[in-house]
Amino acid sequence: MQFAKWHGLGNDFVIVNGMKEVVGDYHKQALAVCDRNFGIGADGLVVLLPSEIADFKMRIFNSDGSEADMCGNATRCVARYLYENQLTDKTVITLDTLAGIITPELIFENGRLVTVKVDMGEPKLKRGAIPLAGDPQEQAINIPFLVEGETYHITSLSMGNPHCIIFVDDIRTVNLPVIGPKIETHILFPKKTNVEFLQIVDRHTIRMRVWERGAGITKACGTGASAALVASVLNGYTDRQATVKLDGGDLFIEWASNNHIYKSGPAVEVFRGKYLL
Template identity: 40%
Template sequence: MEFIKSHGLGNDYIVFDKEKINFPLTEKNVRLICDRNYGIGSDGILILEKINNQEFKVRIFNPDGSEAEKSGNGIRILAKYIYDYRYTTEKEFYIYTLGGKVKVSIVEEQKGRAKSIEVEMGKITFKSSEIPVLGSEREIIDEELKINDETIKVTCLSIGNPHCVFFVDEINEEKIKSLGPKIENHPMFPNRINVQMVKVLSPDKIEIRIWERGAGYTLASGSSSCAAASASYKKGLVNNQVEVIMPGGVLHVKINPDWSVNLVGPAEEVFKGELSQEFLFKLKT
């Protein structure tokens, strides 16, 4: 039972080929595999299914066992896996996610392996019903959200998965770790939500911190980068091409006139391995 493990700026995923999986994908098993003490350890699991030479499907699992609609880092990691292990020789192909179909392009190689990948992430929507956010139909821009005794202004959107963005004058990691789980599980968000703290540095550069739904504090996130850049652009704080700085590194986001978003960044394989018979037995029982 082979697997590889890769990361996108410190946001790491385990990749399995659906055709080779010989254990049930239960919530319990996902949590065990992702556990950093009792399993392999990761921020999630990607399950690849090949349709043809240019089309693929992915299921994305969070470390708490829930299933995610979309992941910018996960898509780049999967694209690298598809190209490096010659599931296709094409440099442009499509991946179907629960959050929609995306196009990926290998933009830089190193010794025949993908190094930098561009992802057409889909379109942004700020409509409450499409995120979703409870209440009357509206765009969620600078809306007040009460968290215990504190009220913060949030801008919410979806790019196939839901995001809640708030802006600060100074980055405070303890604050995102404190507010993150409270916002993620706020009753206003029936499907829970990803959370981004944003500091605007210049018209073409922002710094963010991330609390990821189902994963917690995360060093980097592709969809969160798209969300933070798009919220900043919607509010007139940045241009349509933005450098997004995170603890794990930098991603580049371009927001197009139709509110579709392109994401460019690296992916790096860490190792490949094989599940032991002992561990497989645990997954099968």
Template identity: 45%
Template sequence: MRVAFSKMHGLGNDFVVLDAREEALPAMTSAVARALADRREGIGCDQLIVLEPSVSADFRMRIFNHDGGEVEACGNASRAVALLHGSPARVETSGGTIGVEPSEDGASVDMGTPRFDWDAIPLAYPLDTASMPVGWDGLETPGAVNVGNPHVIFFVEDADAVALEEIGPTIEHDPLFPQRVNVNVATIVDRTHIRLRVWERGVGLTRACGTGACATAVHAMRRGLVEREARVTLPGGDLRIEWNEDNRIRMTGPATESYRGTFEWDHFA
């Protein structure tokens, strides 16, 4: 079976998008997703995105990380999907329904409401998610936010100086996080600007993470460190994050289609 795909990215966080909204595909499995995401023997991507029909929204978006694990949300992929769809839409995800709206140079996404309760992150046991009394190799007292998927956030003097490629896997797999966790290290530049690096669960170091930008900005806003609208600078570029009075998060930033192609499904099944 020959299958069409679109290769897209948001600030260098790249995706293979399969559109099964009108014509069904064989069942996606972790093994197939992992094979397609492989950068040497597959197409290569951080996340594989599958678009499907939905009974509760305009369509459904499923998200598979580079390691084949299915996850709840991906902010950068949401902008890419908005660009591909070409008009405003409500999109069902495992983390909840989001709203997407394409623009001239990308998209704006209503990412929903943040969750702060310890069991919504989830954590293995109750902790104050605004300032958790835990630490790993000098990274201490983080916050935790669920924005469709779980994030832990550390504010540091210099985010670039943290050996995130070394400590990230340890924190991701710590028993405190029963569903693993995305690890964010951030530096507050001023009241409207944050610098951020992210170790993404199931992916590793990434040039950009939309949900990480949302979680980090909201945690900084919750702590009173930045205004309710801020620019988040990641290695791949900038995102604009707003935490509105209705408690909903809006993320705005670029998205790009790189190319389109086809592959033989049986080669990866």
């Protein structure tokens, strides 16, 4: 199986052209391919397929074999992969995902690709759309949340996948490997959740660490960075444009007047190869 290894700020993916390659059982292959000791090693397996409603269909499988609705970093990588492998000559590409149509745009300056900008769509704030237990029409902004005897104040929303955002004074004090999985699998999140801890630096800068649903600690999370800005605005901490500083680097996020979230950042190919099934 031919593959390419890409990353967006260290959030890494194995991309396979499913229109040419036979992948087999996607869930099983994700577990094998993503294993960092016995496989290629990645946070996720991305399979590209034909679509009747968009330019391409993108299916994303986490390192634990579960299927993700959407992934912002993978979207940037896929857009550049498609363009540079001459699968499309478009610089604005539509991708069919479980979260709906996502539209990445390749941004060039003087003929050189400088960033990939993704229209992440509109944030969903009601509990029923996240989903989060409780009144489906209510929002969850700065609400108390009890985990293992400790009370956190969370803001929860969906960017095509669920996010639980917690603001802290010092992000270095967060024991992410311990608290992350406990919140991810909490009974209040029927489809589990991504978990983001945020430290506000100033009104245009956010420091973030993430525990991703189905993948654990990752260097970056595009949907998480998007949710981070939304939560920060809703709680009055930042303006509607900010740089989100992740373990793997920076993403620029904008919550535009049309209510859409736009995310800009890099996408890098690491290597290509043949995976022996």
